Amino acid sequence: MTQKTVTIKAALDARQAAFFVQTAGKFKSEIRIAIEDKKINAKSIMGTIALDMQEGQSALIIAEGVDEEAAVNELAEVLS
Known part of the structure; x- marks a missing residue:
């Protein structure tokens, strides 16, 4: 299991949430x-969308699987 805490740089609107989910979907983990x-x-x-990520919040990204480290790092970049 790989995990990383990031501070969200900007609130996610529907388009940004969709991009985040698409990015997560690229990984098998x-x-x-x-x-x-x-x-x-x-x-x-x-x-x-329900998580309602807002600017300045701390988010913990947790991944488990064959490409967990790459998944955590790429999603951290999307959020921060």
Whole structure:
């Protein structure tokens, strides 16, 4: 399992949330995003929108699988 905490640089609107989910979908690993006590599947558009990521929040990206390190690093770049 690989994980990384990032500070979100800007709130995600619907288009940015879709890009985030598409990026997560490129990877075979299981990927989750946690903010405070909420944890969602990063490949779920509804979950990503419901998480309501806002500028300045800390998000924990957690991935488990064959390409987990690449997944965490790329998604961290998308958010920060």
